Amino acid sequence: MIPVAFEYKKVSSVEEALTSLASGGEGKLLAGGYSLIPAMKLRLNQPALLIDIGDIPALKGIREEDGEIVINAGTTHNDILHNDLIQQHLPFFHEAAKMIGDEQVRNRGTMGGSLAHADPAADWPALVLAADANIELAGTSGKRTLKATEFFTGLFSTELQENEIITAIRVPIPAEGSKSVYLKFENPASRFAIVGCAVLRLPDGRINIAFTGVADFAFRDAGAEKAVSGKTMDDAAMQEAQTAAVVGVDILSDNFASAEYRKHLAKVYLKRALQAVM
Amino acid sequence: MQIKVKVNGVDYTHEVEPRLLLVHYLREVLHLTGTHVGCDTSICGACTVQVNSKPTKSCTMFAVQADGCEILTVEGLAPNGEMHVLQEGFKEMHGLQCGFCTPGILMTMTDFLKNNPDPSEEDIRHALKGHLCRCTGYQNIVKAVQYAAAKIANREEVPA
């Protein structure tokens, strides 16, 4: 399958990428290419100009800063998987990275690309939501930071504007004594989530619960959180969370799983996740 | 656009269209047809090559993205005509039937063995997730990797 012809430009800085984005309109960023290239081959996407940000040094790497883990947007899934700071402070990000696609996907796919693409079955959206992360964006008119909870707006849709780039994901380091988990029921061919559930339990009793794969876009489940936050996590509380989960959500239905089955899976995976952080 | 790449140790410079996929560059421009196109939809792994030592699906990368990179294909695994120990494993353990998936699997698993010289069966199966094989049922592929791992352990070195 051959994509429609396009112009190609490799840029070496965020500024250069922004200038190229602003120049002609039809430009599209290319990071790992593991979502965009398949779409271009199917001609679902036909950019006139590809701006390759895959080799921008400033978009690579992970560091600790002011109580946060800062993951630069161009960091690959495998670089996240093998990073010591992630293993130490964000073990559920480590688990999730291991479950993404396969070795080849993890070698090239990036966290920024995954968040920008906002596939309803992608893993990272659930993780950044549960971790209360912030997403840093750069545009021609300056920088801004959005909460992950404000970022996703619909099927493959986010708050990201056409002339903006995600530069980093800032994840607050969970307080000492926190527990976290990411579990997913995966599509056996692609490993994408049919249902993914990320849970972070903080020592003050708060419990953050995020789902991916269930609806048009990943979301925090306020109903389920309310049912268990600050409670002793016994069978009754667990049951209440399951009852409250994915209520009022427009649940996806496709040839892999009907809405009814997805809803069931969401509740089962929530219970397993809560048991794991008990 | 002009690209410069090093493939299996040989330098090449070519003028290519930006939309030329790396797999087509390798097969149709360099005539290295050991790299296969199976699904063309980023799933099957038959097109896997190593780009700067990292297993990559060459149907999901444009040749222009590989400008300046070093690429290893299955043709580069036995430079002096002596099989890589993993190739030997596939031969000894009947790790292939039609062989269509084999070059891709070799490119992922030679890298895997470098980083995991003493893998468990579970590690091997996890590493094989990016590859579909329609013939073998994977059992003998796993055995081929175990064969190579055992040989490597005795030799105490990982061949490239």
Ligand SMILES: Cc1cc2nc3c(=O)[nH]c(=O)nc-3n(C[C@H](O)[C@H](O)[C@H](O)COP(=O)(O)OP(=O)(O)OC[C@H]3O[C@@H](n4cnc5c(N)ncnc54)[C@H](O)[C@@H]3O)c2cc1C
């Ligand atoms: C076989 C297969 C299996 C997969 N399995 C999984 C899985 O199990 N779980 C999962 O979560 N994902 C999975 N993926 C998707 C994979 O993780 C992608 O790599 C990822 O979703 C996109 O990242 P990328 O760097 O490849 O982005 P690209 O494909 O390069 O770009 C995707 C989109 O994001 C935009 N973009 C990229 N970077 C930025 C940036 N910094 N700022 C703004 N916009 C940007 C691009 O313009 C484009 O619109 C799979 C993919 C394949 C092919």
Ligand code: FES
């Ligand atoms: S041909 Fe590239 S993954 Fe199947």
Ligand code: FES
């Ligand atoms: S040996 Fe035939 S596809 Fe694997």
